[in-house]
Amino acid sequence: MKYSGRIKISATALLGLIVLLAPLPAFAQSCALCYTQAASSGAAMIQALKSGILILIAPPTFMSIGLFFVCYRKRNQTRENDGGESDKWKDDDPSDDSTGENW
Numbered sequence: 001m002k003y004s005g006r007i008k009i010s011a012t013a014l015l016g017l018i019v020l021l022a023p024l025p026a027f028a029q030s031c032a033l034c035y036t037q038a039a040s041s042g043a044a045m046i047q048a049l050k051s052g053i054l055i056l057i058a059p060p061t062f063m064s065i066g067l068f069f070v071c072y073r074k075r076n077q078t079r080e081n082d083g084g085e086s087d088k089w090k091d092d093d094p095s096d097d098s099t100g101e102n103w
Contacts, residue, residue, distance in 0.1 A: 034049075037049075
């Protein structure tokens with residue numbers, strides 16, 4: 001059991017290292033149509049393409065930030081509303097069953 005955690009951490013570190021050492025051109029693969037259109041167009045078209053990319057990336061970014069903000073603000077709400085009753089189950093031990101029934 002002790003070694004499985006170390007193996008998982010080592011595998012994750014190795015995978016991260018492989019991703020970081022992968023050649024950059026492998027990440028820069030793009031659509032051939034987009035590449036040819038951008039290469040053959042003028043400065044106005046290139047600027048429009050850059051603006052379009054920014055417009056398309058903004059909503060998911062803001063939604064992700066909003067989700068993290070809501071989760072951060074609500075992280076303790078269920079614990080505070082519970083009144084401490086969630087810890088009851090930790091005290092129950094099946095071996096101390098007074099009825100003699102086994103789980």
